[in-house]
Amino acid sequence: MAELTGKRPLQSVKKFYFLDYFYILLKSVEKYSEYSAVFDSFKNLKYEHHLGESKYKKLTVEVESPTEAQQKRYEYTFKQVIEESIEYGLIKEIRNPESFSLTTDGRELLGVHERMGLTGFNLAIFKLMEDTYEAFHILVDFMYEANPKGAGLLIFPHYSPRKLGLRRQRMRTSGDFRSYSDRLVRQLQADIKHYLKRDVKLDTKKDELLDKLTSAGLLPARDNEPFDLRDYNRITKRIRDFWIGYFLKDLYKFPHPMMTFDFWTYRGKQIGVIHATEIYPFFSGKLVYPTSVVLDRTNSQDFRDVYKYNDGRRMFLHAPRGDAFQEDFVDTLLREYLSLRRVNPNYFISLVSLRETVCYSLKISWQTFGEYLDKVYRLNLLGQLRIRIALEVDKLPEETKATYLKQEPVKVHGSYRNIIAIDVTKGEENRVQAITKA
């Protein structure tokens, strides 16, 4: 994979996931100019926008003041956002005393947010990022190349000891981790064979990993020796990162670290050009796939031209609009609903799971899914749809004790929903049969 010339390398991306950070920085600089005042406003807006410390949004709004360590991390992110904003010419830095001011471009971008909301804002930021890095072009092409038969789907399977039938309480010795490693390797080999149609032997890799863990002092050399129980999470994390890295680097041949890949894919997800998820029904691990293509041209009405590259090619975002697609959407919604119900005999099933399978099947972004679900739900309320949809709320994430929102609920008709049931209108049964057979 050759990087396009004249652009900044992918790994020099600034280290944050949320594009919202650009917005809250511009908002802060709009109001204040002095460094500490801008930082304070940035922190407050960070809370207000529920921006967590990783790629997950926060569920709780903390009122207490951050610890020193947190403060440092926030400042690090703050500086990263400032650097990238300066790079794009959105703000200007003034020395002595250190302060900032908005440029015309920055002011215009705030205007975009006011007029078109976060979606329009993200798209504008996307153009700035592509001008500087062309990262999404590189990534989208890379994904199609890495798995041409699977329409660009990249899988990163992972199985915890628990998933492989091993209980944490019974993991005591080095040998226990070795036998977990054996099972894991068997499972990964089977997954690679099934999904990527490739036969690989991972035993050498496994030995390499175990040696690393031993030389790092995490696992004792002999099988019957116990490891330090406090290291359990550290060891499992090392194992997970190792295999995820193996997939990215060795199997898919991506030349940059996982971190770089993650920053770009999750940024792409917010724009809608790439989809990434860590929770997919019946699959354990993470998956990433493109929801866009880079081509000279397309005749299909379902694509939106979002960027023109110097070589004349264009980035087309898969964002269907027409009524014909609505039919496809309803069919897919129903088909995926029925297939999820097959394993979970309840009438109501998880809406976020259904969103994942529908998005994958149609290769659309969460945003497109949300728009269409909202549309067909309204038609359903008017009785103009051939299926009947009931959307309800079970336990919402904010009612749990979790701090981070790992699965965003779906907002339909103005309120959050997380479970869905679908019924078929009388006289449409034959059609259902046709859909499920197809």
Added chain:
Amino acid sequence: MSRLSRKPKEVLQELQEGRYDRFNLTENPFPTVPVNKDSNDRRINGDIYEREIRDLEYTQIEDAFLKRPQSDLNRLRIGYICDTSYIGRGNGKSAFLVNLMGTVNRQFCLDISQDINKCFALYVSPEPGGRTKTFGLFVEQIFDSIVQSNILEICLASMRLDALAVVYPDIEKETRSMDEDTLIAELNSDRWFARKMIDPLKVSRKIGENDFLQSLPPEFPLFRDRTPLFEHFVTKDAFVHYFKSDLKKPKERLDFIFSHLVLFFMAAGFNGAYILVDDFERIPDFQSERQKRDFALELRSCILDGPYLNTRYGFYNILLVLHAGVPRLIEKAWNESGLENRYPISIKSSADHWVAFEKLTPRHVLMLVGKYLSEYRLPHTQQNGVAPFTEEAISVIAETNEYNAARVLRTCWDLLDQAADDPERKTIDAAFVRSKAEAPEFDETEGSHPFDKSTTTDLREKATET
């Protein structure tokens, strides 16, 4: 030679040993399907039941409901039996309910309440397909379980017996030596009346003098035998026909169940009834918000304060069995209907009407498995406890199945079945359990690999189509 005297060359060999003889068991004692109270198989009809496991829950119900005098109008009329954990189906709620019904019906609560109450219990389970969407359909289910429970025959028999004591005292004396089931059957049979030369009309008139029956409408099925044109001997069929064919309007049906039948039951000597509703979530699961609210309103009206005799006497008590997620599903409807103020469903602290159905403990699992084994031991065997399982094996099974009763029992069935295949094996120990649990946990991925090419769109193909 005639085929009558010819013999086959092969003689059948008697099998030396039964499949489970080695384990001192007559057969595999564990159930593999959920409780079905109508089954003849003791393993699945809830018959094999270790009461001690659910002692806490039972005692709470006994104290809050069964022992409280029905005449006390301030007592609880609605209760919830709710899972405290999200471990899913198979925690033993159905078995508990079936046994609760059995316990109440054994002496119609007279023993439990020390003769204060005479109540019967009904088991209602809404249809799994989601047909039970409205309160009307729910009432139909209540009626069906009244019919199935034999309570109508018992009431008719009891009223007729009282009447016989007055109009045919000699025959009544004769009946004292009969066993109860036969007596109930005979008192519901016109042939028996004919054989004994009893005039049913005379008995019926005597029954009609009962105070409670005075305000019943003339078309009430009990009075069917008084029509001058046809001679009907009233059986439960008259009730079924009346409810299913004559009563068409929802309001008529509610009046029948919540006013007329209440009088009928009281005339037969009962002063209350418990309606035990299993799998209640099958109702709200399929309801729209509006249906949920209407349901809650009607429930309140029929049980607590609507224009029915039931609300004045407080005859029916209703116990709803809820999964952990159900309160959330019906909370809004309960609030809007006002039920939440009287019988809050979403409470955090303990309350008499809210029976927490706890997860099993390790000791419970041992008791549960031991109970099933003891029911299928070979006669004269000395073994007890959980043999052929070791206690450690049971603890591994319990842990891997998250203390879910149904899954524990199902796993025991599997393990015993697999152990029977190995002629050398006499005990099932922890190592054997672990060796069988090697396979990855989520077998649902098998055969349903989620990202096969056929289930997705290739955007490059789509974009380049002409």
